[in-house]
Amino acid sequence: MNYQQMAIPPRSEHLWRYTPWPRIHPSSIDEVPIAADVIFSLEGRESFETIPQAADNFDDIARSFLHATGSSCHRMVISGQSDPIHINARASGHIAVGHLELEVKDSAVVFIHISGEPEWVGLHITGKIHPNAHLSFGFINELDSNSKFLRCEDWTVERDAELEHATLSVGGFRCKSDMRTTLNGTGASIRQSITVNAIGARHDDEHVEIQHLHGHTYSNLVMNSACGGSSHFIGTGLLTITEGADKSDASQVFRNLLLSEKARAEAIPELEVLADDVSAAHGAASAPIDRNQMHYLMSRGLNPQEAQSMIVHGFLLNAFSNLTNKCLIEEMRTRLTVHLECELRR
Amino acid sequence: MAEEILRIENLHVSVEGTAILKGVNLIIHRGEIHAIMGRNGAGKSTLANVVMGHPAYVITEGRIFYQGQPLENLAVFERARAGMFLSFQYPAAIPGVQVGTFLKKSVASVRDEPPKGREFRKELTAAMEQLAMDKSFLSRYVNDGFSGGEKKRLEILQMLLLQPNLALLDETDSGLDIDALRIVAKGINEVAVDSACLIITHYQRLLDLVKPHFVHAMMDGVIVQTGGPELALELEDRGYDWLDMAV
Numbered sequence: 001m002n003y004q005q006m007a008i009p010p011r012s013e014h015l016w017r018y019t020p021w022p023r024i025h026p027s028s029i030d031e032v033p034i035a036a037d038v039i040f041s042l043e044g045r046e047s048f049e050t051i052p053q054a055a056d057n058f059d060d061i062a063r064s065f066l067h068a069t070g071s072s073c074h075r076m077v078i079s080g081q082s083d084p085i086h087i088n089a090r091a092s093g094h095i096a097v098g099h100l101e102l103e104v105k106d107s108a109v110v111f112i113h114i115s116g117e118p119e120w121v122g123l124h125i126t127g128k129i130h131p132n133a134h135l136s137f138g139f140i141n142e143l144d145s146n147s148k149f150l151r152c153e154d155w156t157v158e159r160d161a162e163l164e165h166a167t168l169s170v171g172g173f174r175c176k177s178d179m180r181t182t183l184n185g186t187g188a189s190i191r192q193s194i195t196v197n198a199i200g201a202r203h204d205d206e207h208v209e210i211q212h213l214h215g216h217t218y219s220n221l222v223m224n225s226a227c228g229g230s231s232h233f234i235g236t237g238l239l240t241i242t243e244g245a246d247k248s249d250a251s252q253v254f255r256n257l258l259l260s261e262k263a264r265a266e267a268i269p270e271l272e273v274l275a276d277d278v279s280a281a282h283g284a285a286s287a288p289i290d291r292n293q294m295h296y297l298m299s300r301g302l303n304p305q306e307a308q309s310m311i312v313h314g315f316l317l318n319a320f321s322n323l324t325n326k327c328l329i330e331e332m333r334t335r336l337t338v339h340l341e342c343e344l345r346r
Numbered sequence: 347m348a349e350e351i352l353r354i355e356n357l358h359v360s361v362e363g364t365a366i367l368k369g370v371n372l373i374i375h376r377g378e379i380h381a382i383m384g385r386n387g388a389g390k391s392t393l394a395n396v397v398m399g400h401p402a403y404v405i406t407e408g409r410i411f412y413q414g415q416p417l418e419n420l421a422v423f424e425r426a427r428a429g430m431f432l433s434f435q436y437p438a439a440i441p442g443v444q445v446g447t448f449l450k451k452s453v454a455s456v457r458d459e460p461p462k463g464r465e466f467r468k469e470l471t472a473a474m475e476q477l478a479m480d481k482s483f484l485s486r487y488v489n490d491g492f493s494g495g496e497k498k499r500l501e502i503l504q505m506l507l508l509q510p511n512l513a514l515l516d517e518t519d520s521g522l523d524i525d526a527l528r529i530v531a532k533g534i535n536e537v538a539v540d541s542a543c544l545i546i547t548h549y550q551r552l553l554d555l556v557k558p559h560f561v562h563a564m565m566d567g568v569i570v571q572t573g574g575p576e577l578a579l580e581l582e583d584r585g586y587d588w589l590d591m592a593v
Contacts, residue, residue, distance in 0.1 A: 291401065291402075292438045295400055295401065295422060295438070296434065296437060296438035296440070297440070297448075297452075298422040298423040299398055299399075299422055299423075299426050299431075299432055300452035300456070301423055301426040301452055301455030302451065302455050303421075303423045303455075304421075304423070306451070306455070307423075310440070310443055310448070310451065313442065313443070314440050314441055314487065314488075315442055316442065317442040317443075318442035321441075321442075
C-alpha cells in the first residue's frame with residue numbers, strides 16, 4: 001500500500017494523539033510534494049554509497065510518506081573500528097527529505113547533526129547493528145526555529161549487540177520523532193536518552209518504541225525535557241516484551257521541568273509485557289523547578305537567573321547519565337552546553 | 347570591641363501560619379563562636395534558615411541586622427555575596443551539575459573578582475586535601491547520591507572557599523563519624539578565627555573540637571538560657587527537662 005492509499009490515522013491512535021498527521025504533513029495531506037534532497041556530508045575519510053530506495057512496504061503513514069517523496073538513500077557500512085564519524089545533514093528550501101541507512105559490523109561512534117532553514121524537513125534513518133557489534137549514536141537537531149521536522153528511525157539490534165542512542169533536540173518549530181528499535185537476538189541491548197529544550201512556542205513530540213523479541217535483552221530509556229514559554233513537549237514510550245522473551249529487563253523514565261505557567265508537557269510511558277519472568281519499570285514526573293534547589297544555589301551567591309540556568313543545564317545533561325560511551329557523552333554535553341550558552345546571550 | 351556581625355531583635359517567625367520563633371534575641375561579634383542547642387522542633391534550624399532568607403519562612407515581628415544593615419531587603423544571593431554562609435542540614439542535590447563547575451561559579455559570584463583558573467585550582471586542591479576529599483568529588487554531581495558525611499564535607503569545603511563573615515552551621519556534625527568530625531571541626535576552626543560563627547547542634551562532641559564562646563539553649567522558639575561552654579556540658583549531662591522547670 002502506498003501513501004496515497006493509506007487512511008489518515010485517527011487521533012485515538014496513541015502515536016498521533018498530540019501531533020496528528022495533518023499538523024506535521026508539509027502541505028495538503030493528499031499531496032506528495034516535490035522534495036529536495038537533504039545534503040549529507042562527512043567529516044573524515046568515510047564515504048556513502050547512494051542506493052535506490054527499497055520498495056514501500058511500510059504500514060506507517062509517516063514512513064510511507066517519506067518514501068513517496070522519492071529521494072535517494074545514502075548508505076554506509078561500518079566494518080572496522082574507526083574514529084567517531086560526524087555526518088552533517090543540511091536541509092534547505094521549501095521541503096527537503098533525506099534517507100540514511102547505517103550498517104554496523106564492529107564498534108562505531110556516529111553523530112548526525114541536522115541543521116538548516118527549510119520550511120519542512122523529513123528524515124528516515126534505518127540501522128542494523130550486527131551480532132556483537134556496538135554503535136554509539138548521537139543525533140543533534142539544530143534546525144532553524146521556524147522549521148517543521150519529521151524524523152523516523154528504525155533500528156535492529158542483533159544478538160549480543162549494543163546500541164547507545166542519544167538525542168539532543170533544540171531546533172525546529174514543530175518536531176515529530178518516531179524512533180523504533182527491535183532487540184532481535186539474545187543479549188541485545190539499547191540505552192536511549194533524549195534531551196529536549198523546548199523554548200518559545202516549540203512543539204516537540206518524541207515517540208519511542210522498543211521491542212524485546214528475545215530473552216536476556218535489555219533496554220533503558222531516559223527522556224528529559226525543559227519547557228519554557230508556551231512550548232509543548234510530548235514524550236511517549238512503548239516498551240514491548242514479547243512472549244518468550246524471559247529474563248528481559250526494560251525500564252523507562254520521563255522527567256519534565258516546567259519553566260513557565262504556559263508551558264505544557266505530557267509524559268506517557270507504556271509497558272506491554274507478554275513474557276512471564278522479566279524486570280520492567282517505568283516512571284514519569286512533571287514539575288516546576290524545586291525551590292530548595294533554587295535556594296541552595298542562591299545561598300551560594302548565584303542570582304535567580306544563574307541558579308535557574310544551572311539547574312536546567314544540569315537537568316538536561318542528566319538525561320545522558322544512562323549512557324556509557326565517553327565520546328558520545330562528551331559530544332552531547334558539549335553541544336548542549338554551547339546551545340544553552342548561546343540561548344543565554346540572546 | 348570586635349565588630350558586630352549579626353544582631354537579631356525580638357524575632358518572630360512563622361511557617362505556613364504556624365509560629366516557630368517567638369522572640370529570639372542574639373548578637374554575634376566577629377571572632378565569636380556561638381552554639382545553639384535544643385530539642386527537635388525548638389526552632390534552631392528555622393533561625394538559621396530565616397537569617398539566610400529562605401522564602402518559606404515569614405518574619406512576623408522583629409528584625410535582623412548584618413554588619414549594622416537590616417537584612418529584610420537583601421535577596422538570598424545578595425546575602426551570600428555580602429559574606430553570609432549557611433551550611434545546610436539537608437543540602438539540596440543538583441543532578442547534572444558537577445561539583446567543580448558549581449564551586450567555581452559560586453566562588454566567582456561571591457568574590458569581587460572571579461578567581462583565576464590556576465590560582466583557583468591550587469586553592470581548591472589545598473582545601474580538598476585539608477578535608478581529605480578525593481579529586482573525583484569534583485566530577486560528581488552536587489550532593490547527588492552523596493552519603494551524609496560526603497554532603498557535610500562538601501558544605502565545609504564551600505565554607506573554606508567562600509571565607510564568609512558569618513557562618514551558620516546547621517547540624518554539620520550529624521552523619522559524621524569521629525574521624526570525619528575531626529576533619530570538619532578543623533575546617534570550622536580555621537574559618538571561625540576571622541568570622542562570626544553560629545553552630546546548631548544536638549551533641550557536645552562537636553563542641554569538644556570547636557570551642558564555643560557562648561552556648562544558648564533554645565526551647566519552643568525562644569532562647570531560654572545562655573552561658574559558656576559549661577552549659578553545653580550540662581545539657582549533655584542532664585538533658586532539656588530541667589530547663590522546662592527553670593522556664
